[in-house]
Amino acid sequence: MRAAYDNYNQQGFEVLSISIGEGNAEVDAFIDKYGLSYPFLMDRSGQISTTYEVASTPTTFFIAPDGTIADTIAGVVSQSWLEDNIDDYITR
Numbered sequence: 001m002r003a004a005y006d007n008y009n010q011q012g013f014e015v016l017s018i019s020i021g022e023g024n025a026e027v028d029a030f031i032d033k034y035g036l037s038y039p040f041l042m043d044r045s046g047q048i049s050t051t052y053e054v055a056s057t058p059t060t061f062f063i064a065p066d067g068t069i070a071d072t073i074a075g076v077v078s079q080s081w082l083e084d085n086i087d088d089y090i091t092r
Contacts, residue, residue: 001015001017001038001060001077001081002034002035002036002037002038003079004079004082004083004086005037007018008090009038010050012084012090013090014038015038015039016040016041017036017038017039017040017041018040018041018042018043018048018049019021019040019041019042019043020043020046020048020049020054020057021043021044021045021046022042022044023044024042027040027042048057051078055074056074056075058074058075058076058077059072059073059075060072060073062078062085064086064089065089067088070085070088070089071085
């Protein structure tokens with residue numbers, strides 16, 4: 001995710017990470033450990049993950065420029081999955 005963000009951010013690709021039920025210290029440690037620079041949002045109550053039916057983490061939602069969910073994948077995503085989705089929308 002970090003590589004995709006670094007490679008495509010200047011072309012309009014954004015990453016928002018949502019932490020479910022964790023505190024600031026845990027999230028800050030994770031961000032520091034992996035050198036992440038994209039925004040992290042907090043779902044402390046778990047309501048957002050319930051609304052979007054997140055059954056496991058990580059779960060990745062690819063949101064199209066029009067705001068619709070274009071694709072979803074549970075588990076770790078491959079670089080090729082990310083780039084295929086990004087290329088579909090960045091080049092339009």
